[in-house]
Amino acid sequence: MRYSIFSLARQALNYHKGWEKAWRSPELKPSYDAVIIGAGGHGLATAYYMAKEHGMTNIAVVEKGWLGGGNTGRNTTIIRSNYLQDASIAIYDLAHKLYADLSQEFNYNIMFSPRGLLMLCQTEHELRGFQRTAHANRIAGLECEMIDRQRVKELVPIINDRDDARYPILGAYYQASGGTARHDGVAWGYARGADQMGVDIIQNCEVTGLLRDGDQIVGVETTRGTINTKKVAVVTAGHTSHIMQMAGVSMPIESVCLQAMVSEPIKPVIDVVVMANTVHGYVSQSDKGELVIGGGADAYNNYAQRGSFASLEHTATALVETFPIISRLKMMRQWGGIVDMTGDRSPIISMTDVKGLYVNGGWGTGGFKSIPGSGFVFADTIANDRPHPIAEPFGLKRFVRGEFIDESVASGVAH
Amino acid sequence: MLEIKCPVCGVVGEEGDFHGGGQAHITRPATDNPANISDEAQRDYLFMRHNPKGLHFERWRCDRGCGKWFHAARDTVTNEFKAYYSIRELPPVELMKAATGSWAEYFKDKMVTK
Ligand SMILES: Cc1cc2nc3c(=O)[nH]c(=O)nc-3n(C[C@H](O)[C@H](O)[C@H](O)COP(=O)(O)OP(=O)(O)OC[C@H]3O[C@@H](n4cnc5c(N)ncnc54)[C@H](O)[C@@H]3O)c2cc1C
Ligand SMILES: [Zn+2]
Numbered sequence: 260m261r262y263s264i265f266s267l268a269r270q271a272l273n274y275h276k277g278w279e280k281a282w283r284s285p286e287l288k289p290s291y292d293a294v295i296i297g298a299g300g301h302g303l304a305t306a307y308y309m310a311k312e313h314g315m316t317n318i319a320v321v322e323k324g325w326l327g328g329g330n331t332g333r334n335t336t337i338i339r340s341n342y343l344q345d346a347s348i349a350i351y352d353l354a355h356k357l358y359a360d361l362s363q364e365f366n367y368n369i370m371f372s373p374r375g376l377l378m379l380c381q382t383e384h385e386l387r388g389f390q391r392t393a394h395a396n397r398i399a400g401l402e403c404e405m406i407d408r409q410r411v412k413e414l415v416p417i418i419n420d421r422d423d424a425r426y427p428i429l430g431a432y433y434q435a436s437g438g439t440a441r442h443d444g445v446a447w448g449y450a451r452g453a454d455q456m457g458v459d460i461i462q463n464c465e466v467t468g469l470l471r472d473g474d475q476i477v478g479v480e481t482t483r484g485t486i487n488t489k490k491v492a493v494v495t496a497g498h499t500s501h502i503m504q505m506a507g508v509s510m511p512i513e514s515v516c517l518q519a520m521v522s523e524p525i526k527p528v529i530d531v532v533v534m535a536n537t538v539h540g541y542v543s544q545s546d547k548g549e550l551v552i553g554g555g556a557d558a559y560n561n562y563a564q565r566g567s568f569a570s571l572e573h574t575a576t577a578l579v580e581t582f583p584i585i586s587r588l589k590m591m592r593q594w595g596g597i598v599d600m601t602g603d604r605s606p607i608i609s610m611t612d613v614k615g616l617y618v619n620g621g622w623g624t625g626g627f628k629s630i631p632g633s634g635f636v637f638a639d640t641i642a643n644d645r646p647h648p649i650a651e652p653f654g655l656k657r658f659v660r661g662e663f664i665d666e667s668v669a670s671g672v673a674h
Numbered sequence: 675m676l677e678i679k680c681p682v683c684g685v686v687g688e689e690g691d692f693h694g695g696g697q698a699h700i701t702r703p704a705t706d707n708p709a710n711i712s713d714e715a716q717r718d719y720l721f722m723r724h725n726p727k728g729l730h731f732e733r734w735r736c737d738r739g740c741g742k743w744f745h746a747a748r749d750t751v752t753n754e755f756k757a758y759y760s761i762r763e764l765p766p767v768e769l770m771k772a773a774t775g776s777w778a779e780y781f782k783d784k785m786v787t788k
Contacts, residue, residue, distance in 0.1 A: 500725035504775045511721035514750075529752070558694040559676070562727045562751045568675045569690050602721040658717045 293490035298322035302494035303449035305514035308535020313642035316457035323465035327446030333596035339437035346652035349670035354632030376437025497597025499620035524548030538577030565597035683740035695733030
């Protein structure tokens with residue numbers, strides 16, 4: 260069903276009784292041309308572009324819970340592309356450009372909101388770090404600029420711009436086209452689009468084993484039965500190490516919990532996204548009026564999807580210092596997601612030593628913004644069984660060769 | 675919020691009193707000539723991590739107590755600590771036996787030492 264003002268009017272006259280489900284709930288077939296494990300944004304986008312760009316429609320996405328219920332439905336939805344390294348700029352910029360047209364392409368509103376994004380400079384060191392990134396971005400042709408304290412105050416009236424602040428505002432790195440999108444909308448839009456092209460999305464289906472015949476992948480064991488397939492893509496964020504181990508492949512990843520929280524809804528006070536990396540906090544305001552707040556990750560491995568109170572306290576402390584009005588707000592909800600951290604804080608989009616086994620993970624604290632770009636290049640990698648040029652630098656070989664894509668300095672903890 | 679016990683001074687504190695030191699039992703490839711270390715061995719040392727969903731072995735420091743490093747075995751799903759042991763020791767044998775995945779692989783030939 261196409262969504263439009265006319266379908267809305269028609270359904271209204273019909274007391275909204277005729278809306279169809281946005282995707283099917285098909286039975287699992289015994290074999291597929293390819294199986295994608297994990298129906299988060301990255302897995303669903305991969306399926307969508309495999310069907311759309313490469314005509315691979317006899318494929319399945321298997322998900323242990325509900326689609327979009329992992330980090331994709333738990334994140335604070337910051338979208339930006341002003342990373343430091345060339346390889347990062349290429350993939351995040353591709354994603355950013357695809358995001359801009361997704362609502363039209365899907366016929367589904369993902370509420371992409373390029374409202375502007377500031378990365379605060381609160382120490383001399385941070386200021387110089389972002390100046391360096393600004394130069395790198397300018398060479399790459401990204402429209403970003405360094406702005407001074409006065410401009411920051413104009414854009415963010417609630418900010419504490421006092422000279423005697425513990426961490427004074429020295430300026431900010433500003434990407435006017437940065438912003439947010441509706442996280443569920445992105446997952447649902449890709450799911451609906453992939454489903455319409457014939458992709459089977461199987462929810463409540465946990466992968467329990469990967470089957471190998473020598474060095475070739477031959478199947479997937481799930482709680483709903485065994486699937487025969489020659490291509491398996493693991494796109495399971497914090498669970499990547501666990502699943503890859505089922506095929507005997509070790510990963511350079513550690514899983515930790517990252518939390519976020521929202522305040523009670525208030526009138527509009529901030530219409531940009533602000534990241535404060537020195538104090539470890541970031542904030543934006545949702546359309547409902549809640550302040551959406553995130554911070555740093557816990558310091559120890561964890562699969563419990565329930566983070567530490569110490570981290571929340573740290574985030575709240577940081578933001579109260581930078582945005583004093585927050586001290587009066589009640590926090591309504593708090594939650595955690597298990598994020599997959601790599602040593603250089605860049606993702607892994609890779610072939611493996613096992614034929615037919617592909618992996619896309621390691622997005623850590625910052626992979627919502629990259630979903631369209633990542634799905635696009637990963638689909639191409641799987642369909643053609645060779646790395647897409649934009650994916651190539653993110654291969655597992657970089658850890659052997661020492662060709663790291665170091666984003667840890669540029670982005671602090673969360674990005 | 676984790677509650678942790680230091681096996682050195684015996685203090686019990688919350689996680690903020692301690693500092694997590696990440697995965698335990700990582701050994702740097704030893705050689706008198708760095709050129710003899712393969713790129714793979716160097717990668718394993720620097721980046722490869724067991725990251726199990728379940729029993730894990732890690733290092734902690736008693737930050738606001740005695741200041742010493744120690745080892746702990748913890749379940750990463752329930753967050754329950756199974757044992758604390760000295761920074762110079764391997765885990766208790768029954769925990770080495772209970773280890774799974776690449777940890778089991780790692781402990782395979784080490785259980786005789788205890
Ligand atoms: C609190 C928080 C805030 C964040 N903020 C931002 C932000 O502002 N901007 C940004 O760009 N990024 C942010 N991120 C990061 C971003 O959310 C992730 O990088 C991204 O969503 C990862 O998408 P994914 O599809 O790889 O993983 P997920 O969405 O986690 O999908 C993986 C799926 O795999 C499934 N799965 C796992 N094991 C199995 C199994 N055995 N069988 C079948 N299925 C399985 C899971 O159930 C899950 O649905 C944040 C993350 C968190 C937790
Ligand atoms: Zn102590």
